[in-house]
Amino acid sequence: MTYCVGLMVDQGLVFLSDTRTNAGIDNIARFRKMFTWEVPGERSLVLMTAGNLATSQAVVSMLEEGIEAGTSEEAAAMLGDNALPSLLKAPNMFRSAEIVGEAMVAVQKRFRKSLDQMNEAGGSTMILGGQRKGGTPRLFLVYPEGNCIEATEDTPFLQIGEHKYGKPILDRVIARDTPLEEARKAALLSMDSTLRSNLSVGMPLDLAVLPTDTCTLSERRRIEADDEDFHTLSENWSAALKDAFHGIL
Amino acid sequence: MTYCVGLMVDQGLVFLSDTRTNAGIDNIARFRKMFTWEVPGERSLVLMTAGNLATSQAVVSMLEEGIEAGTSEEAAAMLGDNALPSLLKAPNMFRSAEIVGEAMVAVQKRFRKSLDQMNEAGGSTMILGGQRKGGTPRLFLVYPEGNCIEATEDTPFLQIGEHKYGKPILDRVIARDTPLEEARKAALLSMDSTLRSNLSVGMPLDLAVLPTDTCTLSERRRIEADDEDFHTLSENWSAALKDAFHGIL
Numbered sequence: 001m002t003y004c005v006g007l008m009v010d011q012g013l014v015f016l017s018d019t020r021t022n023a024g025i026d027n028i029a030r031f032r033k034m035f036t037w038e039v040p041g042e043r044s045l046v047l048m049t050a051g052n053l054a055t056s057q058a059v060v061s062m063l064e065e066g067i068e069a070g071t072s073e074e075a076a077a078m079l080g081d082n083a084l085p086s087l088l089k090a091p092n093m094f095r096s097a098e099i100v101g102e103a104m105v106a107v108q109k110r111f112r113k114s115l116d117q118m119n120e121a122g123g124s125t126m127i128l129g130g131q132r133k134g135g136t137p138r139l140f141l142v143y144p145e146g147n148c149i150e151a152t153e154d155t156p157f158l159q160i161g162e163h164k165y166g167k168p169i170l171d172r173v174i175a176r177d178t179p180l181e182e183a184r185k186a187a188l189l190s191m192d193s194t195l196r197s198n199l200s201v202g203m204p205l206d207l208a209v210l211p212t213d214t215c216t217l218s219e220r221r222r223i224e225a226d227d228e229d230f231h232t233l234s235e236n237w238s239a240a241l242k243d244a245f246h247g248i249l
Numbered sequence: 250m251t252y253c254v255g256l257m258v259d260q261g262l263v264f265l266s267d268t269r270t271n272a273g274i275d276n277i278a279r280f281r282k283m284f285t286w287e288v289p290g291e292r293s294l295v296l297m298t299a300g301n302l303a304t305s306q307a308v309v310s311m312l313e314e315g316i317e318a319g320t321s322e323e324a325a326a327m328l329g330d331n332a333l334p335s336l337l338k339a340p341n342m343f344r345s346a347e348i349v350g351e352a353m354v355a356v357q358k359r360f361r362k363s364l365d366q367m368n369e370a371g372g373s374t375m376i377l378g379g380q381r382k383g384g385t386p387r388l389f390l391v392y393p394e395g396n397c398i399e400a401t402e403d404t405p406f407l408q409i410g411e412h413k414y415g416k417p418i419l420d421r422v423i424a425r426d427t428p429l430e431e432a433r434k435a436a437l438l439s440m441d442s443t444l445r446s447n448l449s450v451g452m453p454l455d456l457a458v459l460p461t462d463t464c465t466l467s468e469r470r471r472i473e474a475d476d477e478d479f480h481t482l483s484e485n486w487s488a489a490l491k492d493a494f495h496g497i498l
Contacts, residue, residue, distance in 0.1 A: 161284030169440040172487060173494050182495070189494070193417040233497065238421060240493035245422050245438070246431070248485040 001200035002033060002161030004048035006127040008139040008151045011180035012211040012218075013129045015046045016187040018161075018195070020202030021053050034206035035060055037067055037087060040216040043132045045087055045096060046208045050161035051124030051144065058107040059124065063087055063100065093138035094150075097128050101146035107145070125160045133215050144206050166190030166235070167195045176247060184219075185233070186211055192234045205230070250449035251282060251410030253297035254419070254436050255376040256398045257388040260429035261460040261467075262378045264295045265436040267410075267444070269451030270302050283455035286307055286316055286336055288466040292381045294336055294345060294456045299410035300373035300393065306358040308373065312336055312349065330355060342387035343399075346377050350395035357393070374409045382464050415439030416447045431460055433468075434482070441483045454479070 004017040017033040035047045047063070049056035063067045066076070066084040071193070076085040084103055090096040108115070108122050115122040123144025131137040139151040141158045151158050156176050159167065169190050174183065184207075204227075209219040223230050253266040261345040264287045266282040282305070284296045296312070298305035315325070315333040325334040333352055339345040357364075357371050364371040372393025380386040390407045400407050405425050408416065418439050423432065433456075453476075458468040472479050 162413075164411075164446070165417055167446045168414050168417070169490070169494070171446050172490055185497075186494070197413070197416045197420050236497040237493070240497050241418070241421055241490075244486070244489035244493045245418070248356070248434075248482065248489050 001198070002050040003159070003163065003166060003191060003194045003198075003201045004033060004050055004127055004161055005157060005159045005163075005166065006046075006048065006129050006139050006151070007170075007174060007183045007187055008129065008137060008155045008176075009156060009174070009178045009183045010176050010182060010212065011183075012209065012214075013046070013131075013137050013139060014085050014180070014187045015048060015127070015129060015206075015208040015210075016191055017048045017110050017240055018191065018201045019204055019206065020200060022200055025200075028202075030202075030204075032206065034208060035063075036208055036217065036220060038217060039088060041133070042116040042215055043088055043130065044210050044215050044217055045128065045130035046210065046217075047100065048127045048160065049124055050126070052120075052122050055104070055111075055124045055144075056108050056126070058110075059100065059103040059126070062107065066099070072178050090132075091093045092135055093128075093130060093132060093140070096130070097140035097142055097150075097177075098139075098147045100142045101125055101148055104142060104144060127158050127160055129210070131210065131212070137210065137212050162194055162198050162201050165194040169193060180209065180211060183194045188230065188233055190236050192237060193229075201242040203228075250447070251299040252408070252412065252415060252440060252443045252447075252450045253282060253299055253376055253410055254406060254408045254412075254415065254439055255295075255297065255388050255400070256419075256423060256432045256436055257378065257386065257405045257425075258405060258423070258427045258429060258432045259425050259461065260432075261458065261463075262295070262380075262386050262388060263432045263436045264297060264376070264378060264428070264455075264457040264459075265440055266297045266455045267450045268453055268455065270448055271447060274449075277451075279451075279453075280306075281455065283457060284312075285457055285466065285469060287466060288337060290382070291464055292337055292379065293459050293464050293466055294377065294379035295459065296349065296468075297376045298373055299375070301369075302370050304353070304356050304360075304371050304373040304393075305375070306353040307359075308349065308375070311352040311356065315348070337468050338382075341384055342377075342379060342381060342389070345379070346389035346391055346399075348389075349375055349377050349389075349391045350397055353391060353393060354395040376407050376409055378459070380459065380461070380464050386459065386461050387406045411443055411447050411450050414443040418442060429458065429460060437479065437482055438486050441479075441486060446447065484492065 129139035378388035
């Protein structure tokens, strides 16, 4: 399984994903589930994936082909099903989410028949967030069907994969006016709860932070299993939780 | 859905269940999921159910028939599939769990054909715990297939239904030497996290507490939606969590 969470607060966006994949409990591997594309100061995009790994990777490959080719909307329209416009040329974030959805549908169409024959689900679910210069930061969840929903004031975070363990902490502490640093901490603690309670989610983690109106990731790093800062945060949270638990009546 | 949790610590057993059932999100009802049978000082049993409500209720009815008739093991054996021995005459807790499993299998057998035809799952999952005078307190999870697992030193709690939201707190604070009063608090907070994050779990709650070697429930009550103690605990926990969150680095 997987756990990925994207948070949108006034000060910016936070993205966090794990790296564990499994095909059965006895077939565990490590794959990156976070992908970033950036023209610093102009546009920053972060994509996280959950679900069928083959589909996720094929979607990311298609998106990267479009970006590398610098395909315009017009050129993509002429090429039909075989090409996608570059995410970095999309006129807005909603169009970017649509392009991810189009890639999702195209990939599944290719394998629909054989997936159906094997009675296998080939879908992936993705979180896409970012900002384009002149636009606002936006955060989307793209469904296997290719359509999407967007985070709003009422729901400032989106989760994919094993979302239940890490939801209570987010439900309690995240609002739109939560400072970016606190949102970052909440994402890490939400992941920490999930890591402790579900073996199918595993270290290392990938973290990205995008402060509002900078169009430049202020942080993009891998948190390894022996990361001291994460370990300290986790231990402090554990101790603080226990204190809180024993302290209340 | 449902959330039920049973905890086994050295000082005793704690049981907590919600009461919400739903057949689709637009068909929500309130049903008791906790059942207790007791001969104070001699034997106390608590059963909690999750899954197909028709199956759960039929199983409970069968068990109650056996108890009311005071059916012995020998009589039940002679009656065959039509009768179960009384839970209150079982020689030990393991046999009690077996009897629950036998009821589960018998009920599903009756409806197997029509359930298969409708492609419906008819299974329930149950938690049974208690103590018989002269025995030790034990806690079992009975599967839809009728077999069961038992809580041990390594895993002092069992959950059925929507178990994920409320697991992180239990993973952190519950051990065999946790005092009974703290275990009771942990069960309530585990439920509180689930109630906040998942609409399919709802108030009121049913709570039962069985101190070790008393064979008498020290507490057996319904916690209504307007229960002041639960409300205060919930608010205090929320505040303590937020303080803990903001306090750590």
